[in-house]
Amino acid sequence: MGLKIANHLFYGPFPVDTVTVRANQAPVVFAIVNKGGEPWLPTFRLIDVGASGDDGIVLAQHPRRATWNAEPNGELQAYLLDIPRKQADAEHRGRMAEEIRAALAPAGGDIPLSGGM
Numbered sequence: 001m002g003l004k005i006a007n008h009l010f011y012g013p014f015p016v017d018t019v020t021v022r023a024n025q026a027p028v029v030f031a032i033v034n035k036g037g038e039p040w041l042p043t044f045r046l047i048d049v050g051a052s053g054d055d056g057i058v059l060a061q062h063p064r065r066a067t068w069n070a071e072p073n074g075e076l077q078a079y080l081l082d083i084p085r086k087q088a089d090a091e092h093r094g095r096m097a098e099e100i101r102a103a104l105a106p107a108g109g110d111i112p113l114s115g116g117m
Helices: 090-103
Strands: 002-005 008-015 028-038 041-051 075-082
Touching (some): 002 028
Antiparallel strands (some): 008 075, 028 041, 028 075
């Protein structure tokens, strides 16, 4: 299932602790999301957003991992957006993550099901 976050279509969800992006894979912008609500009316809350470096990333070892906690009755999920190296460098991916974070400010902002800002 995809999730449109700030007009970017992310793919997932993945269990946070299983996501590894290797150096030979396309770098990503990642979104950490809490999925709550009922199955027929889910809610999505952005917990964090960031970008992988050119050497990859292991989300289970991310410095902010300890702060990513699911809300009661929620499920912590990771969504990814591939950004090929030809399209953007690490600095650009970092700016994209900042823009998404700002669009859904304050941190922990609800993601509208319409996917817009």
